[in-house]
Amino acid sequence: MTAISTTAALRDTTAVPSTGRRIWNVTRLHFANRFSMIALPWIIIGFIYLVNLVIWISIFASTHEQLTGTQWSGSTMYIFVYFGIAAVQAMNLTFRFAMGMSATRRDYYLGTVVAFALQGLLFTAVCTLLSYVEDWTNGYGMSAHMFSNIYMGTGPLWQRLFTAFFAFMFCFALGALAGSVFVRWRSNGLYLLGAIVAVLGVGFVAVTTLTGSWPAVGAWFADSRTVGVVAWLLIPMVVSAVIGYFVLRKAPSRA
Amino acid sequence: MIDDSKPIFQQIAEQIENDIISGALPEESQVPSTNEFAAFHRINPATAGKGVAVLVDDGVLYKKRGIGMFVATGSRERLLAKRRESFRTDFVAPLIAEAKKLGISPAQLNQLISEEGEAS
Amino acid sequence: MTDTATPVVEVSGLTKRFGDVVALDDVTLTVRPGAITGLLGRNGAGKTTLMQTITGQDFANSGEIRVFGEHPVENAKVLSRISFIKEGQKYPDEFKAKHVFACAPWFYENWDAEFAAQLIDDFQLPVNRRIRKLSRGQLSAVGVIVGLASRAPLTFFDEPYLGLDAVARQTFYDRLLADYGEHPRTIILSTHLIDEVANMLEHVVVIDRGRIIMDESADSARESATTVVGPRGAIDAFVAGRRVLHREGIGGLASVTVERLDADERREALAAGLELAPVSLQQLIVRTTNSATTDFGAEEPSSIKEGTRS
Numbered sequence: 001m002t003a004i005s006t007t008a009a010l011r012d013t014t015a016v017p018s019t020g021r022r023i024w025n026v027t028r029l030h031f032a033n034r035f036s037m038i039a040l041p042w043i044i045i046g047f048i049y050l051v052n053l054v055i056w057i058s059i060f061a062s063t064h065e066q067l068t069g070t071q072w073s074g075s076t077m078y079i080f081v082y083f084g085i086a087a088v089q090a091m092n093l094t095f096r097f098a099m100g101m102s103a104t105r106r107d108y109y110l111g112t113v114v115a116f117a118l119q120g121l122l123f124t125a126v127c128t129l130l131s132y133v134e135d136w137t138n139g140y141g142m143s144a145h146m147f148s149n150i151y152m153g154t155g156p157l158w159q160r161l162f163t164a165f166f167a168f169m170f171c172f173a174l175g176a177l178a179g180s181v182f183v184r185w186r187s188n189g190l191y192l193l194g195a196i197v198a199v200l201g202v203g204f205v206a207v208t209t210l211t212g213s214w215p216a217v218g219a220w221f222a223d224s225r226t227v228g229v230v231a232w233l234l235i236p237m238v239v240s241a242v243i244g245y246f247v248l249r250k251a252p253s254r255a
Numbered sequence: 256m257i258d259d260s261k262p263i264f265q266q267i268a269e270q271i272e273n274d275i276i277s278g279a280l281p282e283e284s285q286v287p288s289t290n291e292f293a294a295f296h297r298i299n300p301a302t303a304g305k306g307v308a309v310l311v312d313d314g315v316l317y318k319k320r321g322i323g324m325f326v327a328t329g330s331r332e333r334l335l336a337k338r339r340e341s342f343r344t345d346f347v348a349p350l351i352a353e354a355k356k357l358g359i360s361p362a363q364l365n366q367l368i369s370e371e372g373e374a375s
Numbered sequence: 376m377t378d379t380a381t382p383v384v385e386v387s388g389l390t391k392r393f394g395d396v397v398a399l400d401d402v403t404l405t406v407r408p409g410a411i412t413g414l415l416g417r418n419g420a421g422k423t424t425l426m427q428t429i430t431g432q433d434f435a436n437s438g439e440i441r442v443f444g445e446h447p448v449e450n451a452k453v454l455s456r457i458s459f460i461k462e463g464q465k466y467p468d469e470f471k472a473k474h475v476f477a478c479a480p481w482f483y484e485n486w487d488a489e490f491a492a493q494l495i496d497d498f499q500l501p502v503n504r505r506i507r508k509l510s511r512g513q514l515s516a517v518g519v520i521v522g523l524a525s526r527a528p529l530t531f532f533d534e535p536y537l538g539l540d541a542v543a544r545q546t547f548y549d550r551l552l553a554d555y556g557e558h559p560r561t562i563i564l565s566t567h568l569i570d571e572v573a574n575m576l577e578h579v580v581v582i583d584r585g586r587i588i589m590d591e592s593a594d595s596a597r598e599s600a601t602t603v604v605g606p607r608g609a610i611d612a613f614v615a616g617r618r619v620l621h622r623e624g625i626g627g628l629a630s631v632t633v634e635r636l637d638a639d640e641r642r643e644a645l646a647a648g649l650e651l652a653p654v655s656l657q658q659l660i661v662r663t664t665n666s667a668t669t670d671f672g673a674e675e676p677s678s679i680k681e682g683t684r685s
Contacts, residue, residue, distance in 0.1 A: 093467040101482040259653035290556035300556040
């Protein structure tokens with residue numbers, strides 16, 4: 001029996017996109033739904049800002065004195081916590097979808113890291129800018145500091161950028177590790193991870209107490225300042241990110 | 256139309272043959288494409304293609320490059336001849352077997368055939 | 376058209392366990408390129424697990440898998456040519472259907488936006504609605520549209536159309552056949568609605584309890600069994616010594632499904648006053664699956680109102 005060809009021959013001319021393109025595709029995926037990844041963090045910061053503003057204005061209006069102590073304000077810390085949690089959520093939600101779109105885990109992880117880095121860059125830029133705004137307006141004329149807090153918002157430009165960016169990235173890295181652990185082992189994995197971290201923390205506290213090293217620890221923090229601390233955090237940041245990758249590599253994607 | 260009684264590609268081939276014999280597909284006319292057959296009967300295009308291929312092999316259809324499949328000249332006669340040959344196994348033998356089952360003798364059968372032939 | 380050159384998927388000795396349960400048991404299989412292959416079997420037989428391991432979404436315990444000649448796991452060269460549409464695909468929260476269709480072209484080089492738009496219309500899918508708020512049928516439609524419009528050289532459909540009503544399913548089959556005709560590619564369709572897709576399949580693979588029990592062309596599968604019907608005595612005489620796949624009876628009538636009968640044997644049956652009936656693909660698979668899981672020769676799976684035990 002002779003073979004008859006149908007109207008179109010079987011042709012597979014699919015080109016494989018380059019690695020860079022594939023990673024970028026995952027990054028774009030994270031931002032596809034503009035609201036939760038882009039708008040929401042700003043809404044949260046905006047809300048915190050407004051709350052602070054209301055408080056400052058009420059105090060200033062009643063006392064007519066320059067505010068004191070606001071440079072210790074930790075209100076921007078909320079955003080770090082949010083990013084850590086958002087990282088876990090983002091991975092949990094997008095991993096299976098990306099797998100469903102035939103992405104590799106490696107491309108997914110790298111693309112996700114890039115997405116987090118972009119978020120970090122954006123926030124660093126804006127927070128740093130706002131810190132200068134607060135400086136120039138002398139705390140809105142009230143010596144009110146939110147973005148120009150003592151932790152990240154003071155000092156030379158490079159210091160502000162460095163501290164803010166790597167502080168964000170540290171949170172994202174932890175979030176990526178937690179996200180990978182959650183994707184692979186679900187809640188049990190997270191509990192275990194939390195337990196390990198807790199044990200390490202308690203262990204550190206125990207050792208420090210037993211060796212009477214608290215003053216030394218305090219001194220170290222004071223000497224290093226935020227910049228130094230953040231610089232040291234680079235190590236656990238990289239370690240978390242790498243462990244996170246290896247955890248995700250073997251994560252099955254089941255419905 | 257398409258059932259489980261025999262391979263689907265055979266049923267497609269037979270349907271085309273029936274259309275040629277009945278005159279619905281005149282000689283030198285174009286036959287629907289395999290995709291059209293597939294869509295109509297809701298079957299795999301490859302299967303429809305196989306049915307068409309059988310007819311091409313038999314010389315009933317031929318291909319005009321870039322246009323499609325056409326009914327070959329003289330195919331109707333050839334199909335009628337082929338059907339006449341298989342008439343005996345396809346219709347006569349079962350008829351005899353059924354008649355035997357019902358206890359109708361060959362002589363009675365002959366009578367029935369003449370009567371029915373005259374009536375129609 | 377099928378090209379019998381290099382198989383697009385080659386699996387050998389594949390085993391996958393989930394704890395104590397052996398989901399895939401030493402599976403060996405090749406999938407020919409350019410054909411629509413049905414991966415059939417009961418719920419829990421291992422269809423999904425097989426597809427998950429072939430596409431690198433889950434990991435086998437042992438065995439070899441080659442897709443387009445290479446290992447599929449973490450292999451972008453292979454994976455970018457695969458589309459795996461499964462029931463229960465999770466989408467990012469807050470995603471709307473339109474976001475899915477916006478992302479799909481990035482991952483599928485052959486994506487046809489026009490075709491996708493037409494399908495969205497055919498399935499009446501509300502693209503601006505949150506995925507979470509879609510009905511089961513609409514959710515299935517999203518998967519089906521992605522699978523069809525992706526035009527991936529190797530496309531898997533893992534029962535993604537279960538949520539679709541009969542009309543929508545028919546639309547899916549029609550679009551699939553039409554597009555397959557225009558753009559041939561390898562399609563693997565898993566389902567337990569065998570009758571609906573039987574005529575669309577070129578090749579049939581049946582899996583039962585993690586083992587491949589049938590792997591042949593659809594035509595050959597259909598010819599592999601026949602139902603013989605007639606008076607009990609005549610039937611018993613005819614089937615003596617033959618492998619019986621299934622037996623039914625009522626009153627003095629018996630209906631037995633036996634293995635392939637050649638032309639001579641068919642004539643013999645007709646001469647004995649017996650009737651021959653074809654076996655549909657669904658009946659064949661149901662009966663083969665049943666006999667694979669019950670002892671051959673033990674209690675028949677479905678004897679209906681049998682008079683005396685034959």
